[in-house]
Amino acid sequence: MRRKPQPAAARTEPWHPYAWQTQSLLLAYPDEQFPQSLSLARRVTPALPARVRDPLLCFTDHAGHTPAGELAAAYVATFDHRKRCCPYLTYYAHGDTRRRGIALLRLKQTYAAAGLRLGDDELPDHLAVVLEFAGTDPAAGHRLLTEHRAGLELLRLALRAEDSPWTAVLESVSATLPPLKGDERQAVARLAAKGPPEEQVGLAPYTPPQYMPDPAGGPR
Template identity: 45%
Template structure:
């Protein structure tokens, strides 16, 4: 898979990451050689080490084991969900409004995709939007939810899974360094982006997921 002329390498990272973070069905297994070729063709200035590590892992384990790992991480556990607004809004009434804004941005760009029943803030869908639909608003949307991305990344590192490398490479496409811990994520969130509808006061109930689950784990309970 070769990036079209003029397309930034970051869009290739976003597209490959979108596939890697989707459920590893038969189509994903069949696509593995294509994904490896795409990552191998990234320029040296673009981080792809995390994606390579994950793709090596995905190719080395039986598909059923990879599917079980995915379900355990993202479906059965609530500590590293891939729904970006869950980290900021939790299961609140306001989250419905936020999800509606995701859909509005997709429609404005003419982005039509089969969501396979997923919510519009599902990270693989957002990454596909950034990769193939809108190279300006897509990365902007990822940056708006940078704190959510970083919390997923930290949670996956704590889980000791190769999926963490996928998040490493996604975050590396965005401005600034990744924070090293959750306290730094909170400082990042407090610094921006400047939006009226992002409440960052510590008393804001929308930050409860960011504050951590039982035992201060930092992920949704």
């Protein structure tokens, strides 16, 4: 019997972990530790390939010249108040459905198997968390980023439409992955046209409040 060919393993480069860890730091909420993250990013970024490096340098320059309070307010306005700029990657494929809860559980199991334990307030599909994991386990991280490529690209396009400075970080993330193929482009187009599924059940242990239905039935 002729065996079905298996997909080739994801190819990673020695610089991938440094890129993903840096991008993870820059996509986290800019709290009091952010200046240290920014300083580290400035030291690491120049050694990365130009297509990955240049967008990060653009963002670090912007962040370095923006008052801390203003940057934090922009982060909240972008990622917390604009659902189309959702940083939680499983949302794009599954919306607020039971399937998303299963996807989140699988992510947690993947992280745990690799020795990464998340805090109770951390969701495993936040792009910053996925990138942090990719920096510690490049092969598995590359696979996760590729699996969620359509959502990642849709987030990048949404940030670009908002003229957000974080667009540069998403452009850098995309530059660490292979170019989109025809079927992947179609997946992005379908998501952009239809949006995520809308069944809003079964996610209470996993979903942030802004993505849960209002118990009173009214708008948030």
